[in-house]
Amino acid sequence: MPRSKRDKKVSLTKTDRKGLAWKQRFVDDIRFCVGKYPNIFVFQVQNMRNSILKDLRQEWKNNSRIIFGKNRVMQIGLGRTKSEEMEAGLHKLAKRLNGQVGLLFTEKSKEEVLEWAENYWAVEYARSGFIATETVTLPAGPLEDFAHSMEPHLRSLGMPTKLEKGIVTIYSDYTVCEEGKVLTPEQARILKLVGKPMAKFQMTMRCSWTKSDGFQLHVEDGINDETQVDSAVEEDAEEMDEDEDEGEEDEAE
Numbered sequence: 001m002p003r004s005k006r007d008k009k010v011s012l013t014k015t016d017r018k019g020l021a022w023k024q025r026f027v028d029d030i031r032f033c034v035g036k037y038p039n040i041f042v043f044q045v046q047n048m049r050n051s052i053l054k055d056l057r058q059e060w061k062n063n064s065r066i067i068f069g070k071n072r073v074m075q076i077g078l079g080r081t082k083s084e085e086m087e088a089g090l091h092k093l094a095k096r097l098n099g100q101v102g103l104l105f106t107e108k109s110k111e112e113v114l115e116w117a118e119n120y121w122a123v124e125y126a127r128s129g130f131i132a133t134e135t136v137t138l139p140a141g142p143l144e145d146f147a148h149s150m151e152p153h154l155r156s157l158g159m160p161t162k163l164e165k166g167i168v169t170i171y172s173d174y175t176v177c178e179e180g181k182v183l184t185p186e187q188a189r190i191l192k193l194v195g196k197p198m199a200k201f202q203m204t205m206r207c208s209w210t211k212s213d214g215f216q217l218h219v220e221d222g223i224n225d226e227t228q229v230d231s232a233v234e235e236d237a238e239e240m241d242e243d244e245d246e247g248e249e250d251e252a253e
Helices: 020-036 050-060 071-078 090-095 110-119 148-156 185-193 231-252
Strands: 039-046 064-067 101-106 122-124 136-138 161-164 167-170 174-177 199-210 214-217
Touching: 020 064, 020 071, 020 101, 039 090, 039 110, 050 064, 071 090, 071 101, 090 199, 090 214, 110 199, 148 161, 148 167, 174 185
Parallel strands: none
Antiparallel strands: 039 101, 039 199, 064 101, 122 199, 136 174, 161 167, 199 214
């Protein structure tokens, strides 16, 4: 029997590409924040966790705005050159938008934010690829916190376990990880199961811009502020222009 042309497989995981409309809204949002908030910071995140960032957004929502997004588009929002920037010196912030960074727009003073960032940190469970900060060894004996149904899973992770009278038991001392060595996915899972957080979530303020003082660098990065904008950013701007041209053609049709 011939196959029907209507019989098509549709992937439920397929998502639409973010085009001009999304990028333009994001750029407009950043420019709105530039006009609303007197102080802007570029911060770098160590051991990023969305749950912690969500809590921080909630904590700071009354007088601040935290924005994470595509670095190239954020650069366009701030202004990549002196001729594009909304305020003098913002292009220097844009140059620091590389790596895992975000923007903090706030009404809080520069001194208050820097003091907060220096003292704030949160402990989280390490992920695979993390360098172990200590050696963790589990002694032989019962693991009464685990249900008997967990024993096969623990064994599959490499732990020397067995059931004794319905209780999960380690039958020999087991070293989960060693200090200074990279964690495997299995080791990271075990550390989480035994309640041993090892990673530290921190935010480092790389630089800031205030309406009163202008741009200030807080972490030396060797970036030359007189150099031309990165070619990758130019390509992204050209891509936005192409999307805009396509949109105009669609409207004309």
